[in-house]
Amino acid sequence: MAGETLDAICWRVLGRTQGVTELAYALNPGLAAAGPQLAEGTQVLLPEITESAPAMRETIQLWD
Known part of the structure; x- marks a missing residue:
């Protein structure tokens, strides 16, 4: 999509960004030079993740 960022993709x-965005930049040389927002139709290779994403932490509400 036009204007999307690599971390959003x-x-x-993949369901996460920690450690994955850096791998994606390594797989796509020159992508960082294009700026943070990608042009529509930009092809992006994503890393293959073998371990599952970390579990989401339960959040609490401090005030009602």
Whole structure:
């Protein structure tokens, strides 16, 4: 999508960004030079993740 960022793609497709965005930049040389927002139609290779994403932490509400 036009204007999407690599970390947003990693989150949407892989379910996480920690450690994954850096791997994606390594797989896509020159992508960082294009700026934070990608042009529409930009092809991006994503890393293959073998371990599962870390479990989401339970959140609490401090005030009602």
